[in-house]
Amino acid sequence: MVYSDVKLAHVAFAGMSIALFALRGTFTLVAVRPSTRRVWKILPHVVDTLLLVLGAWLAIMLRLNPLHVTWLGVKLLCVIGYIALGVLAFRLHRPRWLKLGLFGAAILLFAFIASIAILHNPRGIFALAG
Numbered sequence: 060m061v062y063s064d065v066k067l068a069h070v071a072f073a074g075m076s077i078a079l080f081a082l083r084g085t086f087t088l089v090a091v092r093p094s095t096r097r098v099w100k101i102l103p104h105v106v107d108t109l110l111l112v113l114g115a116w117l118a119i120m121l122r123l124n125p126l127h128v129t130w131l132g133v134k135l136l137c138v139i140g141y142i143a144l145g146v147l148a149f150r151l152h153r154p155r156w157l158k159l160g161l162f163g164a165a166i167l168l169f170a171f172i173a174s175i176a177i178l179h180n181p182r183g184i185f186a187l188a189g
């Protein structure tokens with residue numbers, strides 16, 4: 060697979076990841092009767108794993124070390140935060156307002172991660188403010 064194919068697949072999986080996350084959040088946090096079908100639990104893990112593996116593959120192809128390339132290092136830290144927020148948002152036995160807050164924060168963090176990737180800047184979208 061050439062670099063442009065891997066990058067296209069990485070971006071496509073990023074789109075699928077946030078779409079599935081938003082759907083899962085809508086069904087489990089907003090819908091009256093959440094879906095209990097196993098596919099909605101398993102599919103996001105498959106997509107997210109492929110997203111991360113393709114991201115690591117890109118970094119290897121470009122010889123980018125997250126310890127030296129600041130935007131990639133910050134992006135990885137934010138990815139960890141995004142995963143943690145997602146796990147916490149769907150935990151049982153938490154007040155609904157907290158779950159909704161964690162869910163919203165995860166979506167905002169995802170958008171910030173995409174802006175870091177597009178601008179190659181650790182400040183992401185905030186770099187545009189000068």
Ligand code: HEM
Pocket residue numbers: 066069070073110111113114115116117118121123135138141169172173176177
């Ligand atoms: C939530 C997770 C992630 C999202 C939303 C995301 C998003 C993106 C996007 C939108 C691009 C395309 C940027 C452009 O148009 O130039 C990109 C590129 C890239 N991503 Fe990710 N990514 C994620 C995770 C990762 C991870 C975990 C790694 C590394 C381990 C990674 C490494 C890269 C690299 C090296 C590029 C190529 C940058 C370039 O072409 O110069 N990504 N990512």
